[in-house]
Amino acid sequence: MNAVIKATGLQKSYGGNRVVDGLDLAIRKGECFGLLGPNGAGKTTTLRMLLGLIAPDAGTATLLDLPVPQAAREARIKVGVVPQMDNLDPDFTVAENLLVYGRYFGMHDSEIEARIPSLLEFASLSHKRDAKVPTLSGGMKRRLTLARALVNDPDVIFLDEPTTGLDPQARHIIWQRLRELTQQGKTLLLTTHFMDEAERLCHRLAVMDNGKLISQGTPRELIESNIEPQVVEVFGETSGEWAGRYAASYAQRFEVSGESVFCYVQDAQPLVAHLQAQSELRYLHRPANLEDVFLKLTGREMRE
Amino acid sequence: MNHFAMPRLSLRFFPIWRRHWLVWKKIAAPSILGHLADPVIYMLGLGYGLGSLLPEMGGMSYMAFLAAGTVCYSTMNSASFEALYSGFARMHEQRTWEAILNTPVSLDDVVLSEILWAATKSLMSGAAVLAVIWILGLSNSLMSLWMIPLALLIGLAFAAIGLIMTALAPAYDFFMYYFTLVITPMMLLCGVFFPVTQLPEGFQIVAGALPLTHAVDLARPLMNGTVPPQALLHIGVLLAYALTAFYVSLVLFRRRLSR
Numbered sequence: 001m002n003a004v005i006k007a008t009g010l011q012k013s014y015g016g017n018r019v020v021d022g023l024d025l026a027i028r029k030g031e032c033f034g035l036l037g038p039n040g041a042g043k044t045t046t047l048r049m050l051l052g053l054i055a056p057d058a059g060t061a062t063l064l065d066l067p068v069p070q071a072a073r074e075a076r077i078k079v080g081v082v083p084q085m086d087n088l089d090p091d092f093t094v095a096e097n098l099l100v101y102g103r104y105f106g107m108h109d110s111e112i113e114a115r116i117p118s119l120l121e122f123a124s125l126s127h128k129r130d131a132k133v134p135t136l137s138g139g140m141k142r143r144l145t146l147a148r149a150l151v152n153d154p155d156v157i158f159l160d161e162p163t164t165g166l167d168p169q170a171r172h173i174i175w176q177r178l179r180e181l182t183q184q185g186k187t188l189l190l191t192t193h194f195m196d197e198a199e200r201l202c203h204r205l206a207v208m209d210n211g212k213l214i215s216q217g218t219p220r221e222l223i224e225s226n227i228e229p230q231v232v233e234v235f236g237e238t239s240g241e242w243a244g245r246y247a248a249s250y251a252q253r254f255e256v257s258g259e260s261v262f263c264y265v266q267d268a269q270p271l272v273a274h275l276q277a278q279s280e281l282r283y284l285h286r287p288a289n290l291e292d293v294f295l296k297l298t299g300r301e302m303r304e
Numbered sequence: 305m306n307h308f309a310m311p312r313l314s315l316r317f318f319p320i321w322r323r324h325w326l327v328w329k330k331i332a333a334p335s336i337l338g339h340l341a342d343p344v345i346y347m348l349g350l351g352y353g354l355g356s357l358l359p360e361m362g363g364m365s366y367m368a369f370l371a372a373g374t375v376c377y378s379t380m381n382s383a384s385f386e387a388l389y390s391g392f393a394r395m396h397e398q399r400t401w402e403a404i405l406n407t408p409v410s411l412d413d414v415v416l417s418e419i420l421w422a423a424t425k426s427l428m429s430g431a432a433v434l435a436v437i438w439i440l441g442l443s444n445s446l447m448s449l450w451m452i453p454l455a456l457l458i459g460l461a462f463a464a465i466g467l468i469m470t471a472l473a474p475a476y477d478f479f480m481y482y483f484t485l486v487i488t489p490m491m492l493l494c495g496v497f498f499p500v501t502q503l504p505e506g507f508q509i510v511a512g513a514l515p516l517t518h519a520v521d522l523a524r525p526l527m528n529g530t531v532p533p534q535a536l537l538h539i540g541v542l543l544a545y546a547l548t549a550f551y552v553s554l555v556l557f558r559r560r561l562s563r
Contacts, residue, residue, distance in 0.1 A: 051406065053406075086399075104316075
């Protein structure tokens with residue numbers, strides 16, 4: 001078996017509400033796998049089951065060939081975790097956070113101390129070695145959390161929404177570091193609801209909603225198999241009216257959202273030619289992307 | 305995962321204990337002062353104030369009578385504060401437990417480390433109060449050195465009981481109930497300030513079931529240089545509180561964190 005993380009028929013309910021519903025997953029060594037889904041889709045619960053922190057109601061899972069949750073503790077020796085919310089030790093400096101965390105893996109202080117300089121360099125935090133955590137920016141805290149997840153030189157890294165709440169500069173640094181990790185042969189499992197993040201980083205993706213996987217494949221496969229290749233977005237006060245009269249005749253599929261109309265087409269030329277003559281409407285023609293797939297699969301309604 | 309499984313204990317608690325110790329070292333001076341000021345002021349204030357009106361209590365000066373009770377209740381308080389407020393911060397507010405549980409450490413190890421750490425705080429505050437007592441010459445028996453392991457035992461019992469509250473607490477406010485309904489009554493009923501035998505019979509029966517009474521019954525003879533009567537019974541009661549409460553808190557934490 002060369003799946004580093006494997007789940008079969010995983011199921012979990014909370015108070016009669018099925019949060020994860022018959023999930024099958026196989027994540028291969030060295031790949032970056034993205035779990036996409038709206039809030040409440042069951043992503044975090046899935047990660048917690050795969051880490052062996054909670055037991056599934058049904059189904060089985062293995063992590064690095066060990067059954068979880070039964071042998072989760074042993075499996076986690078070679079796993080790193082970047083949680084959704086920062087849980088660094090606020091009383092400690094940057095270096096102390098790494099030292100103290102390494103000890104939980106049974107590492108000797110000398111062994112951890114030897115790794116700290118390279119971890120800090122990887123996180124671009126060498127100059128902050130003795131800074132206290134509350135003085136760090138959001139991006140620095142995330143990078144420290146990532147460095148902390150690497151203290152035990154893990155084979156697999158779980159990342160739960162690693163760039164949520166970061167500014168674009170900070171996100172780009174994180175993406176670059178995650179790419180370096182996959183180049184080193186580490187296996188990454190990340191959850192996100194940023195489609196650009198998923199498209200840039202992940203070799204394979206699965207879209208999850210209401211506890212089920214509804215589609216999976218490479219980013220390109222997901223786009224090709226789920227959606228028309230071209231998108232024309234039409235904006236303007238009269239766009240709704242326009243959609244009622246013309247959209248169906250030019251587009252294979254269209255959706256109205258407020259004053260925007262999203263037209264999904266095989267060939268955009270006839271539609272674009274038509275729109276050029278409509279002076280009261282603006283439009284944007286672009287190739288279909290993951291966000292389109294995501295919205296098609298999970299709908300446009302707010303999830304709260 | 306069976307919430308009722310027996311605790312699986314290992315030495316993996318130790319790196320977590322060391323974490324708490326490292327945090328404490330950074331605030332050691334104000335912490336020691338805080339732990340000392342309150343009990344010592346009570347002891348001296350009541351000891352001189354009331355003591356001048358009372359010829360003696362339980363066959364000793366009132367100040368010496370208070371000294372034993374003071375070590376016990378300050379030890380109880382420091383374990384309780386650590387297990388409730390600091391423990392809740394680590395579990396809930398700072399998500400320290402969450403970070404630790406992502407490593408090859410189990411919840412059993414985390415809860416054990418909390419109890420042992422809170423008991424360590426008790427040990428430190430018990431030793432600090434004891435030092436003041438020695439300096440003031442209120443006890444000059446070597447037997448009073450037994451107060452140090454006793455402080456640890458009292459700490460274990462109250463840490464474990466306190467962690468049950470932490471496991472049930474929705475927020476910090478909840479702890480007020482515990483302090484006003486459990487800790488303060490114990491301070492007043494368990495023989496800290498006056499002998500339990502002064503109380504009406506009903507209260508005496510209640511006091512007999514409370515852990516602090518057994519702690520005080522051990523402490524007062526030790527401070528006075530005599531072997532406590534029924535020492536094994538008192539030790540047994542404190543141990544039973546510690547072990548039972550540890551198990552109950554662990555079950556509650558397993559349930560709470562599996563959601």
